Amino acid sequence: xxxxxxxxxxxxxxxxxxxxxxxxxxxxxxxxxxxxxxxxxxxxxxxxxxxxxxxxxxxxxxxxxxxxxxxxxxxxxxxxxxxxxxxxxxxxxxxxxxxxxxxxxxxxxxxxxxxxxxxxxxxxxxxxxxxxxxxxxxxxxxxxxxxxxxxxxxxxxxxxxxxxxxxxxxxxxxxxxxxxxxxxxxxxxxxxxxxxxxxxxxxxxxxxxxxxxxxxxxxxxxxxxxxxxxxxxxxxxxxxxxxxxxxxxxxxxxxxxxxxxxxxxxxxxxxxxxxxxxxxxxxxxxxxxxxxxxxxxxxxxxxxxxxxxxxxxxxxxxxxxxxxxxxxxxxxxxxxxxxxxxxxxxxxxxxxxxxxxxxxxxxxxxxxxxxxxxxxxxxxxxxxxxxxxxxxxxxxxxxxxxxxxxxxxxxxxxxxxxxxxxxxxxxxxxxxxxxxxxxxxxxxxxxxxxxxxxxxxxxxxxxxxxxxxxxxxxx
Numbered sequence: 001x002x003x004x005x006x007x008x009x010x011x012x013x014x015x016x017x018x019x020x021x022x023x024x025x026x027x028x029x030x031x032x033x034x035x036x037x038x039x040x041x042x043x044x045x046x047x048x049x050x051x052x053x054x055x056x057x058x059x060x061x062x063x064x065x066x067x068x069x070x071x072x073x074x075x076x077x078x079x080x081x082x083x084x085x086x087x088x089x090x091x092x093x094x095x096x097x098x099x100x101x102x103x104x105x106x107x108x109x110x111x112x113x114x115x116x117x118x119x120x121x122x123x124x125x126x127x128x129x130x131x132x133x134x135x136x137x138x139x140x141x142x143x144x145x146x147x148x149x150x151x152x153x154x155x156x157x158x159x160x161x162x163x164x165x166x167x168x169x170x171x172x173x174x175x176x177x178x179x180x181x182x183x184x185x186x187x188x189x190x191x192x193x194x195x196x197x198x199x200x201x202x203x204x205x206x207x208x209x210x211x212x213x214x215x216x217x218x219x220x221x222x223x224x225x226x227x228x229x230x231x232x233x234x235x236x237x238x239x240x241x242x243x244x245x246x247x248x249x250x251x252x253x254x255x256x257x258x259x260x261x262x263x264x265x266x267x268x269x270x271x272x273x274x275x276x277x278x279x280x281x282x283x284x285x286x287x288x289x290x291x292x293x294x295x296x297x298x299x300x301x302x303x304x305x306x307x308x309x310x311x312x313x314x315x316x317x318x319x320x321x322x323x324x325x326x327x328x329x330x331x332x333x334x335x336x337x338x339x340x341x342x343x344x345x346x347x348x349x350x351x352x353x354x355x356x357x358x359x360x361x362x363x364x365x366x367x368x369x370x371x372x373x374x375x376x377x378x379x380x381x382x383x384x385x386x387x388x389x390x391x392x393x394x395x396x397x398x399x400x401x402x403x404x405x406x407x408x409x410x411x412x413x414x415x416x417x418x419x420x421x422x423x424x425x426x427x428x429x430x431x432x433x434x435x436x437x438x439x440x441x442x443x444x445x446x447x448x449x450x451x452x453x454x455x456x457x458x459x460x461x462x463x464x465x466x467x468x469x470x471x472x473x474x475x
Contacts, residue, residue: 020111027180028153028248030055030173031160036255038164039334043262048167055169059176070103097409102191104183105150112149120237136194139205139393140212143386144220144227146188151385154184159340163333189393196406202397206390213383216307224382225307228375235355249345256338268325269335272342275317277373280310284368310376311383343377350374 001009011019037051071091079087094100143151158181161174189195196202213224220227260269322339326332350370357367396402 017110017114020107021115024108024111024153025248027177028157028160030058031157031164031177032252032255034167034169034173035160035163035337036259038166039259039331039337040262041166042331042334052167052169055167055173059170059173063172063176067100098190100179101183101187104180105187105191108150108153108184109146120234134193136197137192138208139386139390140209140221142188142192143209143212143382143389147382147385148231150184150188151389152381154181155381155385155388157181157184163337185389186392189389189396191410193410194403194407195393196397196399197403199394199397202393206394209386209390213379213386224379225375228378229371232351232355232371232374235351238352238355249341249348252341253338253345256334256341259334260338263331263334269338272346273318273321273339275321276314276376277369279313279317280372280376281365281369283310284365284372287368288365307376307379310372311379314376314380347374347377 007015034051034055037048041048071094075087075091078090137145157177161177161181212222215223216225217223218226220230257270322332322336326335351374354367354371354374357363359366
């Protein structure tokens with residue numbers, strides 16, 4: 001085939017998903033680069049100039065051309081069929097429907113699913129049909145579905161941007177990065193039907209999420225610990241060689257190590273937090289010696305250490321260690337960045353050890369140590385993240401009249417009209433869905449169709465997919 005046709009076929013197949021991966025990887029790379037050069041500029045202000053020039057140039061004319069290239073096909077089609085006024089109106093409706101927010105969210109989801117399938121396998125087809133997304137999902141369910149794919153990366157990018165206060169990258173850079181962070185963290189709630197219907201319902205969601213976080217036994221729907229262990233077990237099919245190959249985690253640790261050495265810190269500044277790791281190691285040895293007889297069957301009879309207490313010790317010991325390390329340093333942000341990157345790299349390695357259990361019964365204490373350490377640190381992060389998301393939902397739900405505005409935004413219909421639609425018999429449902437059928441073409445009502453492609457390792461499946469009781473509702 002000619003090169004032009006070959007590139008077209010590539011982009012419409014695997015190249016399309018690879019492009020989504022590159023876009024999302026570059027977002028995190030820009031955030032880390034800006035934070036790194038911002039901290040480097042404390043020693044030499046000239047270090048931050050290349051990062052500022054790169055970010056301001058990319059998020060200028062080039063980014064505007066990238067955005068317009070994705071919207072031009074639709075605009076030209078509407079212009080040819082209905083005229084210039086209709087094309088301008090169509091462009092305005094895209095922004096009113098928060099199409100950029102939905103597009104960033106959908107791109108991240110496709111990239112995460114594509115990479116997860118390549119790393120861990122298990123791809124499968126989930127039939128969802130083409131119904132309308134009218135089901136409301138609680139906070140705990142959305143947390144399970146999108147924490148690994150969106151929330152964690154969004155929080156990480158936001159923290160890196162907070163460390164880049166010494167670099168002025170231009171207003172467009174901060175607008176685009178802020179829009180991306182907002183989309184990754186809050187888009188599931190904005191496009192969730194009846195999310196802000198009542199403040200009491202939102203408070204019930206928060207209470208249900210708190211019970212899910214604190215519960216240690218049950219299934220993935222009722223226990224955070226069971227769900228987190230399931231996320232580790234998914235990585236059984238990932239070979240260890242992928243961890244040692246050059247990756248973004250290794251590069252980030254290498255750059256942060258160079259930064260710490262350049263600032264002449266002591267040797268304890270180069271190591272990840274150790275006090276909490278030592279505590280988890282002691283608890284793992286005690287548990288292993290308590291139930292050594294049943295370790296080979298993966299059913300330990302030792303005591304279950306409550307993760308809630310480990311979270312308290314993790315926060316206290318890590319904070320004390322950081323304060324001791326930074327006692328004689330003015331640039332303590334450099335140490336914080338390096339410690340964080342070391343923890344992220346260590347979590348990946350400990351996940352692999354906890355999932356594969358190398359060495360069998362002989363290294364049972366090592367397996368327990370890795371699991372206790374990773375789960376306790378991740379619980380700290382998820383509690384902070386859940387409180388942030390809960391605050392956002394409660395604040396929005398407390399606004400008077402937000403329920404009617406949110407329903408009008410999603411379905412182009414008021415809540416009373418929706419109630420009349422839900423009250424009609426199934427035989428006449430197809431003819432009564434005209435106000436809602438228009439919403440199926442907008443991003444606000446199609447979020448459930450795109451979230452159904454999450455990786456099989458997540459607890460989210462087709463339960464978030466749109467569903468209506470009658471087959472005639474499908475377009």
